[in-house]
Amino acid sequence: MDLSFGPEYDAFRSEVREFLAAHIDQSPRNEALRSPAMLDWQQLLIEHGYTARTIPKAYGGFGAEPNIIQSRIIAEEFANARAHPGLGGQGISMLVPTLLEMGTEEQKQQFISPTIHGEMVWCQGYSEPGAGSDLASLTTSAVLDGDEWVVNGQKIWTSTAHLADWIFCLVRTEPEAPKHQGISFLLFKMDTPGIEIRPLVDMTGAANFNETFFTDVRVPKEQIVGARGQGWQVANAILGHERDSLGNPNTTLTRLNALTELMKTETVDGVRMIDNPVYRDRLMQLQGRVMAMRFNDLRVLSSRINKGQDASLARMIVKLQGTELRHDLEGMAIDIMGEVGLSYEDNPYTRQAGSWQNQYMFFLGLIIGGGTSQIQKNIISERGLDMPKEPKYPKAAAAQG
Amino acid sequence: MQFGLSEEQTLLQDNVNRFLRDQVDLDTVRAFCGDQDANDQAIWRGLVELGISALLVPEANGGVGLAPLDAAIVAECLGYHVTPAPFLGSAVMAPTVLQHANKEQDERLTALAAGELRVGIAFGEAVGARADAQINGSSGKLNGKSLFAFDADADSYLVADKQQHIYWVEAADVERAALTTVDKTRRTVALTYQDSPAELISDDPGVFARALDIGRVMLAADTLGAAQNMLDQAVAYAKQREQFNRPIASFQAVKHMCAEMAAGLEPCRAMVWFAAHALAELPDEARVTACHTKAHVAEVGKFVAKTATEVHGGMGFTDLLGLHYWFKRCGANRQWLGAPELVREEAARLQGLVA
Numbered sequence: 001m002d003l004s005f006g007p008e009y010d011a012f013r014s015e016v017r018e019f020l021a022a023h024i025d026q027s028p029r030n031e032a033l034r035s036p037a038m039l040d041w042q043q044l045l046i047e048h049g050y051t052a053r054t055i056p057k058a059y060g061g062f063g064a065e066p067n068i069i070q071s072r073i074i075a076e077e078f079a080n081a082r083a084h085p086g087l088g089g090q091g092i093s094m095l096v097p098t099l100l101e102m103g104t105e106e107q108k109q110q111f112i113s114p115t116i117h118g119e120m121v122w123c124q125g126y127s128e129p130g131a132g133s134d135l136a137s138l139t140t141s142a143v144l145d146g147d148e149w150v151v152n153g154q155k156i157w158t159s160t161a162h163l164a165d166w167i168f169c170l171v172r173t174e175p176e177a178p179k180h181q182g183i184s185f186l187l188f189k190m191d192t193p194g195i196e197i198r199p200l201v202d203m204t205g206a207a208n209f210n211e212t213f214f215t216d217v218r219v220p221k222e223q224i225v226g227a228r229g230q231g232w233q234v235a236n237a238i239l240g241h242e243r244d245s246l247g248n249p250n251t252t253l254t255r256l257n258a259l260t261e262l263m264k265t266e267t268v269d270g271v272r273m274i275d276n277p278v279y280r281d282r283l284m285q286l287q288g289r290v291m292a293m294r295f296n297d298l299r300v301l302s303s304r305i306n307k308g309q310d311a312s313l314a315r316m317i318v319k320l321q322g323t324e325l326r327h328d329l330e331g332m333a334i335d336i337m338g339e340v341g342l343s344y345e346d347n348p349y350t351r352q353a354g355s356w357q358n359q360y361m362f363f364l365g366l367i368i369g370g371g372t373s374q375i376q377k378n379i380i381s382e383r384g385l386d387m388p389k390e391p392k393y394p395k396a397a398a399a400q401g
Numbered sequence: 402m403q404f405g406l407s408e409e410q411t412l413l414q415d416n417v418n419r420f421l422r423d424q425v426d427l428d429t430v431r432a433f434c435g436d437q438d439a440n441d442q443a444i445w446r447g448l449v450e451l452g453i454s455a456l457l458v459p460e461a462n463g464g465v466g467l468a469p470l471d472a473a474i475v476a477e478c479l480g481y482h483v484t485p486a487p488f489l490g491s492a493v494m495a496p497t498v499l500q501h502a503n504k505e506q507d508e509r510l511t512a513l514a515a516g517e518l519r520v521g522i523a524f525g526e527a528v529g530a531r532a533d534a535q536i537n538g539s540s541g542k543l544n545g546k547s548l549f550a551f552d553a554d555a556d557s558y559l560v561a562d563k564q565q566h567i568y569w570v571e572a573a574d575v576e577r578a579a580l581t582t583v584d585k586t587r588r589t590v591a592l593t594y595q596d597s598p599a600e601l602i603s604d605d606p607g608v609f610a611r612a613l614d615i616g617r618v619m620l621a622a623d624t625l626g627a628a629q630n631m632l633d634q635a636v637a638y639a640k641q642r643e644q645f646n647r648p649i650a651s652f653q654a655v656k657h658m659c660a661e662m663a664a665g666l667e668p669c670r671a672m673v674w675f676a677a678h679a680l681a682e683l684p685d686e687a688r689v690t691a692c693h694t695k696a697h698v699a700e701v702g703k704f705v706a707k708t709a710t711e712v713h714g715g716m717g718f719t720d721l722l723g724l725h726y727w728f729k730r731c732g733a734n735r736q737w738l739g740a741p742e743l744v745r746e747e748a749a750r751l752q753g754l755v756a
Contacts, residue, residue, distance in 0.1 A: 001403065001404065001405070001406075001407075001470060001674065001678045001682075002402055002403045002404075003402065003404065003678070003682075004402065005402050006402070069402065260754070272756075274754055274756075275756050277746070280746070280749055280754065280755070281742060281745055281746065281749075283749075283754075284693075284696075284745035284746070284748055284749050285696075285697075285700075285745065287693060287748070288693040288694075288696055288697035288700075288745070288748075289697065291672060291690065291693050291694075291697070292668035292669060292671065292672040292697055293668055295404075295668065295671035295672045295674070295675040296667065296668035296671045296672075298404045298671065298675070299404045299405060299670075299671040299674075301402070301404070302402055302403055302404035302405055303405070305402055305403075306402075306403055306405070309403075309405050311405075313663060313667050314667050314668070314670070314671065317663065317664040317667050317668070320660075320664050321664050321665075321668065374653075374657065376660075377653075377656065377657040377660035377661065377664075378653065378656065378657075378660075380660035380663055380664060381656035381657065381659050381660040381663075382656070384660070384663055385636050385656075385659055385660070385663060386636075387636060387639065387640065387650040387651070387655075387656050387659060388640070388648060388650055388651040389651065390651055390652070390653055390656075391647060391651060
């Protein structure tokens with residue numbers, strides 16, 4: 001057991017700290033996606049290797065060798081300094097790694113640099129009204145007509161579709177093939193004629209998602225990643241990325257500390273909530289769970305550094321446990337406040353700008369999105385515990401049913 | 402950075418598991434549990450030969466001088482195999498107390514390392530006295546009663562009073578009465594003291610806390626092992642048991658029960674490792690982490706014990722399968738040295754959250 005990153009990383013950590021001390025004033029707060037302040041910050045971070053760190057220089061990145069500990073130190077120091085960690089979003093976190101793996105040289109040249117610099121914003125076209133957990137049953141079609149694909153169908157949960165320049169989209173190109181082998185991965189511009197975007201208001205009251213409709217959208221033939229029919233493999237690589245990035249236990253620890261502070265200030269009949277043993281025990285229960293997940297995270301991190309160490313099950317449970325834990329934590333803050341905790345939007349009694357209610361609902365969204373908790377349990381039992389898949393429901397019966 | 406077990410630790414784990422699998426199978430456990438006159442001396446002898454009694458004893462006293470994490474690995478193995486053994490008292494808490502005693506305890510430590518001395522633990526009074534338990538220590542004599550002291554066959558006991566002073570009492574000087582519990586794999590006793598000669602070993606609450614913390618982490622490790630075994634058995638049973646013409650392991654209802662057990666249990670492994678590591682290396686975090694580990698693993702263990710039994714259906718409820726030994730082991734570990742609510746309140750107090 002050795003929890004230190006080693007003295008060789010101390011210098012690196014100081015370097016990050018010095019950068020932050022010198023530049024923290026430039027860190028954007030609540031800036032729009034494409035504001036000059038945001039784009040300048042992104043450029044500065046790339047120049048210093050604090051974002052797009054391992055993206056090759058040839059494609060506009062910093063070009064460092066992958067080093068998990070360095071990435072971790074950067075994330076920790078940025079969080080401690082409350083500095084903007086650089087742009088995320090599905091283009092940067094999901095499409096870019098995929099292009100690096102599967103894209104043609106031309107595609108890498110064309111897309112990666114503007115994407116990581118925040119000049120080209122992407123949305124993801126995966127889920128459909130009829131294809132959620134069973135994503136591979138998607139029916140949005142693309143038919144080759146001369147040098148162009150003609151796309152027809154509908155996507156849902158397309159976050160930032162209304163802001164995006166481009167979409168990476170799963171479409172069915174081989175209707176006769178088995179469902180996993182008939183999918184292709186297309187890239188196209190969101191201002192192509194035939195695309196209609198309708199905002200989808202969620203339970204938090206915000207329109208973070210959209211429904212996106214495609215009617216005879218014409219896409220140049222070469223704007224495909226991987227071969228025809230290979231889209232499922234491409235998409236799976238990306239889904240793995242998304243699951244890895246959710247449920248960061250360090251953020252959860254920050255929220256737990258905020259909850260503890262809240263309990264020291266909120267009162268009922270003049271008694272602080274932290275002094276009520278029932279609520280205090282609930283806080284302690286949560287603290288135990290947060291602790292367990294933090295250590296689990298350290299174990300997962302360690303297994304990525306030390307190749308011989310197996311922590312695959314520890315890794316598989318992170319999305320399920322992390323999102324459920326955050327939902328419970330945010331919900332407890334609401335219970336602490338009682339009816340005050342119901343306050344939302346414009347109400348003089350709203351605490352922390354309504355963030356507890358907002359996050360409570362938002363994390364219910366995350367429990368469902370990116371592979372529901374139930375799908376996670378299928379993955380854990382099938383891949384982690386080697387239990388058999390549910391027998392397939394016969395097609396004929398499904399059609400009659 | 403290396404968050405996990407070293408090669409030596411994995412080897413230790415393999416050795417102990419192999420010994421327990423080969424020499425202390427469920428039939429052996431059953432034989433011990435079913436016969437009041439049977440004792441665990443033969444099992445303990447085997448563990449002593451593996452060096453388990455010497456694990457935490459300093460090398461100067463003939464021990465191996467290893468760390469709490471090594472002991473936690475052994476505790477997990479013992480829980481996995483529901484092994485009857487005086488490990489917690491004689492191999493863990495007693496050496497911890499004696500190493501930090503007011504006076505040198507070389508002789509006793511040497512005897513513990515050699516497996517020639519069994520020392521039980523009567524900490525109930527100091528952890529939280531129940532009705533009918535009260536002890537008074539003064540001028541070298543102990544009076545009163547300790548309940549649910551563990552290791553019914555100990556040669557001597559370490560007894561802690563409300564002031565968290567720890568006394569050494571010879572078994573021969575106390576009246577010892579068996580207290581039967583649901584967990585027959587480890588026997589507990591009531592100790593009645595009547596002017597029993599008592600030697601003050603430590604009057605430092607810090608020593609009591611050290612022993613309590615390591616004891617709690619070991620109980621968590623024991624539950625981790627026991628619960629892991631129950632999960633393993635549940636998964637194996639579900640794969641072979643068929644209903645409606647298919648293995649029940651192919652039903653999502655059953656799969657999700659198993660996934661929930663794994664999802665709860667897997668972080669407990671990291672937690673036990675960290676808590677054990679912290680006892681030796683991170684004094685600022687050790688106490689709170691030990692409390693939370695004791696409580697959290699007990700909660701997950703309770704869930705796994707129930708759920709794994711349910712996966713077995715009616716068979717899980719029978720004595721035939723013997724799953725109940727693990728169920729009861731988790732249950733006992735949960736209550737000993739502080740039930741979850743009490744331990745969590747202690748965690749809050751240690752963090753200054755209790756006014």
